[in-house]
Amino acid sequence: MNQLGRRARDLGVVVGTLPTGRHNAITDVDGILVGHTTIDDGIDLHTGVTAVVPSQLGPERWTLPAAVYSGNGHGKLVGSTQVDELGVLESPIVLTATLSVFRAADALLSYLMDRRPDGLSFNPLVGETNDGHLSDIRRRPITEEHVLAAITGASGEPPMEGCVGAGTGTAALGFKAGIGTSSRTVRVLGRQATIGALVQSNFGGVLTALGVPLPVDELIPDADRTEPPGNSCMIVVATDVPLDARQLGRVARRAIFAMGRVGASYSNASGDYAIAFSTAQSDQPAIPDGEINPVFGAVMDTVEESLLNSLFGAVTTTGKGGRVSHAVPHQAVIQRLSAAGRL
Template sequence: MADDSRVQNPRRVRELGVIVGTLPTGPLNAITDVPGVRVGQTTLTGEGLNTGVTAIVPDGYAETLPAAVAVGNGYGKLVGTTQVDELGVIETPILLTGTLSTFRVADALITWLLDRNPRATSLNPIVGETNDGYLSDIRRRPISPEHVHAALDSASSSLPLEGCVGAGTGTTALGFKAGIGTASRTLAPADATAGNTVGVLVQANFSGLLTVLGHPIPATPIDADGNSCMIVVATDLPLDARQLGRLARRAVFAMGRVGSDFAPGSGDYAIAFTTNRTPGYADGDLRGPFQAVTESVEEALLNSLTMARTTTGHRDRTAHAVPHELIRDLT
């Protein structure tokens, strides 16, 4: 990893004076504001590699949690989706990585789970990916079980690192270096009978014209292999799987707010889950959660860009960080 003349310190988009939406954020403005949700990451850099693993680990996954998947464009790999669609639950952590490491990560996740449940005979690992082959030697498939287990074992409820870390180490988006981003929103108690937080984490790697609060930010297109986005939505709202599917679809829609062109080769996925197993939310009350998820995804995607550093990687290709002066104080 190397910086060019555009050296700047990573900043979350709010630190640059850009306020997305009107709902209040959680204390960390992160997916880990949802009680019981933890994030761990392993980052690999050097010798032509810019890749890694990001693990989202919710408490109670082993007893299953209500969940749903939304597919914006299915040109990608999201292991485990058919069972989530069929049963409306997840039963493992959710892991993100580079495309050709997807199945190694899934296998390592199974090993980690079997070590913790000696009686398990069937598990449905959830692993998503985007293609980081522009900045990383993706054909090496460098992710080992030790890398996966380190991400899982290090998962914490603190503010996750953003930008060039974990599964976002080698990703690009909207013409700039991107990576991992996160954000959250809280709802007034009147909007929720139990729980009031929506948090998201994104792995941004897609094309389009960066747009910040309606302002286009031109960039030189990056001729990267693969244009995709993985979005993980967590909440403690009492939603059932069908309602979580509605939330996940809004998460994919929110990509358009930052300028995604939803290209034919883009794999755009959202998986939403709740830590609350007691459904009881009326469909007519979903306006607040819909707003919360769209605002959170928009801000998380912007954070994935403003927290990234200019990176030189495989075959001396370079992806530049978005210059902060182009978006500072936009309203």
């Protein structure tokens, strides 16, 4: 199967009724930058780094309100306990492969120390999923240069999706997956607000779009494959809505809930984490809980579409040992959804 990656909306798959931001990406939240470093030798290495960089972090403000929610803690999210304890984010968020997470954390520490020469304590936040099905994960090819390149090269343009950065070697729901992103705009207390998400998909289950199951065995019945069961998903949610750490914890939980919409199995070995943070000015009071429902709805739709984009944007990849992870066949998806009356 030879097809280019596409976004869910390119296939007619529209999640929910809320409007998207300009680019339908996490970078629609003002000040949020995304960068990738991709390592792909075409044989045994299919991995990389993805960095979400809030430009609000700087000399005027070294922390942002934040929360982490662990749907299933079978993973290595470096820095999460301090975010839980203090309710703040103080670094870019870096995503990579499982066995490279510690090297990435050290590289991110170097970045933070360089920015604050007088600092004595730092909390780099680095997440991961296991791309060992397609990539020689034990080689741990991620270096400080790769991490710094992703951070310093981050931009506010629409991020690349699919087999790029930390999603180069990942697979989800029986298909090749990768990085995906989306955004929504809502009215909160009379002003327009933006919610954006970015995901690194690598989890198990049965792909579901708009409520229609799309099992890999039915969409690609004759493929000779050894698919991984899927293990882990990293979700990053950014918003300009004024929310405190407690409320952001509630937002992060909804992000994990959204995985169920696309058919996640939430298996024993799946490290499913969501990180949520707000870029609102520090002098803005948090919105009342009674006004948060539009944010919850936007998060669910944004994460669901991000997950679909991470799959539809990926391409078939041959990796370590000749293993093949097949892309979702777009035409088969369109036919199934049309037959079900969803398109």
